[in-house]
Amino acid sequence: MRTTLDATPARRSLLSDPKARAWLFQIVAVVAVVAFGWYLFHNTQTNLAHRGITSGFGFLNNAAGFGISQHLIDYSESDSYGRVFWIGLLNTLLVSVIGIVLATILGFILGIARLSSNWLIRQLATVYIEIFRNIPPLLTIFFFYFAVLAPLPGPRNSISLWDAFFLNNRGLQMPAPSAGEGLWPFLVALAIAVAGVLLLYRWARARRHATGERFPVLWSSVALLILLPGLAVLVAGQPFSWQVPELQRFNIRGGWVIIPELVSIVMALSIYTAAFIGETVRAGIQSVSHGQTEAASSLGLRSGQTLRLVVVPQALRVIIPPLTSQYLNLAKNSSLAAAIGYPDMVSLFAGTVLNQTGQAIETMAITMSVYLAISISISLLMNWYNKRIALIER
């Protein structure tokens, strides 16, 4: 009797034990992945040695020696490849940030328009969304670059506004500010005004909670923000001196310029992404049950207030996760800038620098890590925001 009782567990083969099998399976998988990685690494090493290609990151300190059409930080040809990296990165971030902001604004407008009580507006929003989300972003970029911006006039026939802003096929030129005599008083006055607005807002809210009376916060804030700095300017003089662009032989030079490549990529990406955000926003708003809207209107809220105070805060919880992936897509799609000569990370660093130095593996590794880092930061940021919003839920 005893023997039969003990025998069952002892005779079980190791393979039929689910736990052991799981371990075995995992070990095999890890070994396979490691072996595969080592195999690639080994091949690369052998190939590099074989072909006499130098490797390492020393090249980042060498002088670049080429010009760049748009740099947000100072740059001259004698600067290093390392600095070129930062310029590329900043240019990529610039496109991503402006694109995200514009796409969000346009997307929310579209999403709300899709649910408008106005039939025409609803149809227009639908047509927009169905057109743009079904066309490859690369094509949209080409279209804006070659078909929309190309017909702009040359520098000599610029479309000008007050002789300070010029629009032509070299971009949009505008006056650039530099520090004037009244800069510090102006900034101090501005800071005081902002602090004042914040205090006013808190005071007004406290008063409303206590007495139920409203205080015209918006108008008084605007007045404060205009009056205080304005006063500072009157007393201390102009805060900025403006460097106005001027027509020279070839170009309008001086001041700031927004190059057409930037305009086309930002326009194309935000128009494309806005179509997706619009759908996300619509789905989010529709997910808020109708009872909420009715409850709000029975409390006497106006339709604008209903949207702002009741519907949107609840809809955001549904909207945020898909919105994050749209932001990620936009950041990644910004690499398409390479196709129209905008000096972003891919075209500048993984393109020109790679070619001038021949350090393919190093530059590609750096580039990919940067995009991975951008993606991960956007997800972390949005996850954090998502959590913060979720906490409000009762």
Added chain:
Amino acid sequence: MKMKSTLAVLSTAAVLGISELAQAGATLDAVKSKGFVQCGISDGLPGFSYADAEGQYKGIDVDVCRAVAAAVFGDASKVKYSPLTAKERFTALQSGEVDMLSRNTTWTSSRDAAMGLNFTGVTYYDGQGFLVNKELGVKSAKELDGATVCIQAGTTTELNLSDYFRANNLKYTPITYDTSDESAKSLESGRCDVLTSDQSQLYAQRIKLADPDAYVVLPEVISKEPLGPAVRQGDEEWFDIVRWSLFAMLNAEELGVDSSNVEETAKSTKNPDVARLLGAEGEYGKDLKLPKDWAVQIVKQVGNYGEIFERNIGSGSELKIERGLNALWTNGGLQYAPPVR
């Protein structure tokens, strides 16, 4: 179980891979076993390498690839082309994606040394120039202060441009594109005032503009651009084959051998130089690990240097480029090939 078999496959692959590495090194063997030469070329540059309406590649750079195939296989058509942008070309050659690069590439010390490339010769002596719209009334590159300049990304042109403008204390705004088509389009649309590139390319790009006569190439040549084929470092055998395929075409021109008379000459020649080149005398082909009639095949199927020059970029083409520096040394040019001996 599935995972285990995957592992087995992987480890076998690893073993195979390592054994393959041990015997590697001979591009010629690889080319022969593949049955074709994989040649990296540029794309859309009339006269140098471009696809015609049927998708057939033509041009002087393409002919260099064909000459190598003619030498190795006795058949100039055994080439596969990889159109590469300037940005891709070196990586593609380094990685082994292509066997040789014949893509108007400038021979420089850093490319020769640090990038693991070897240049085998010079197919075209060139220099960097500027193409501008006549309307601007520019007569010299020195007047270009403040201009917007279109260039191709990842070229020596980019570096020369910045050197030249800095040396002359001029300002400029560069607009960099991946392909020459895009730069030409931008010049046409007025996005930039000047297009800069090797002069030969400027002529090639000019004929692709809607109104070529509205544009003029400025007289200044601001750099030395010896353009030639390149191979990977570390394979002397293959290096020699590519180098001597070009030399054979130059020697043939110098010796008066062309595609129409080469077979006849090979049989009847009394000139010892010609006899050595065409394999009628000695075993010079064997030294290069090539068939005896390698040079005959090159000249017969592709032509001598003069022929390919005239056909693609010279008087027989739309480009009508003068021989100039690219005349043979006997005619006051720079093209000079070591003798076959």
Added chain:
Amino acid sequence: MTSHTFKPDLPPPSTSVGALGWARANLFSSWYNTLLTLLGLYLVWLIVPPLVDWALLKADWSGSTRADCTREGACWVFIQTRFAQFMYGFYPAELRWRVDLAAILAIVGAAPLFLKAMPHKVRYGIGYLIAYPLLAYWLLHGGFLGLDTVPTTQWGGLMLTIVIAAVGIAGALPLGIVLALGRRSDMPAIRVICVTFIEFWRGVPLITVLFMSSVMLPLFLPEQMNLDKLLRAMLMVVFFEAAYVAEVVRGGLQAIPKGQYEAAAAMGLGYWRSMVLVILPQALKLVIPGLVNTFIALFKDTSLVIIIGLFDFLNSIKRATTDPAWLGMSTEGYVFAALVYWIFCFGMSRYSMHLERKLDTGHKR
């Protein structure tokens, strides 16, 4: 008693029924709606008439060279003369029947799957999915059974775009499902491997991996190991989209209530059987819209192979616009390209909506 009859109801006021009523309710219900309507009408008036003028009324439709385009509108002659190239790339003209045949077979072969009364649908479907790729490879590439080889370097145009997209979808779906299962696995090592794979591919732009695959790959492989350029591009598309598919499928897996997993286990089903027979059929049905959206994205992403010099649909159009004989045709070319991409993507999205409605068995929560 006085009898008393009701008067018939008065008709509603004419302003609240019919076209007028509809317009009042939907267009002019308040002052700002009226304003919006007027604004919208102005926008339509701004865009539509010039567009119709350019694209249809004032366009040139027939001819053979640029000189035939004399009117101020679009020059569709350009599209007409280059049409074959846009469709087939440099595929030899006398062999183009093979492409046509492959396309017809794809449609005819798939048609029974859409018939309601078709018996053995699943078996037929699986057979088709195995047989068709082989047949298509034979027809398009050839090289055995009496057909000449057409190397992939000659493939191009819309045909190439569709081939890449089809291979991408066929490869990304199974790989994505496996990755999604791996990500939800109980085994930490498997989970880590899958998460790393998914997050890596979702984090990097497709053009950088395409660039790596097209010019750097031989550096990572033993020498002499050569893969076709197109094949490599397709592999990258498959990996890239599989990561997205995996995330969509994971969403579906998470939505299946725990009871289903437990019920499957209670029935004595092992892991794979419970997944294949119980969980996946439900999960996949839930995520069909998401999957189709991923496939639409994939179809659009195929246009990126332009970066590595493959002559897909968009690239063949872009190349044609640089032809000196047809300069200044960018707008026509891009509009035509947009129209074709749009038809495919819009068609897919409509089909997904239809499928969603058809498969809705009331489990929606």
